[in-house]
Amino acid sequence: MTITDEFNQEVKDYCGISGTDSDTQVETLIQTADEFIQGAVGEYSTESNRAKTLIKIIANDFFGNREYNESTRVSANTRKLIDSMILQLQMEIRKAEEAAVI
Numbered sequence: 001m002t003i004t005d006e007f008n009q010e011v012k013d014y015c016g017i018s019g020t021d022s023d024t025q026v027e028t029l030i031q032t033a034d035e036f037i038q039g040a041v042g043e044y045s046t047e048s049n050r051a052k053t054l055i056k057i058i059a060n061d062f063f064g065n066r067e068y069n070e071s072t073r074v075s076a077n078t079r080k081l082i083d084s085m086i087l088q089l090q091m092e093i094r095k096a097e098e099a100a101v102i
Contacts, residue, residue, distance in 0.1 A: 001034040001046045003027050014056040015063045033058035039088035
């Protein structure tokens, strides 16, 4: 996904972020959310309002939990996202290994 300044600002607004201090982090969260969606559904339209909203929700959840440490509990939603991403990465690695064997 190409991250436009406009979409970056939409995500920042959704997450309640002002200023430019977190711009790099927000771009990384957008890219992570995009990869997550691709892993879940394959190629998708980046113009889809559902996909854009999902990216905002994922970015907001991760941004809100960015200071996770041993004394902080990860939200149930974040835990589900993390578990799903791990499963997707495992499946992608397996698929790549199987393709290399053939």
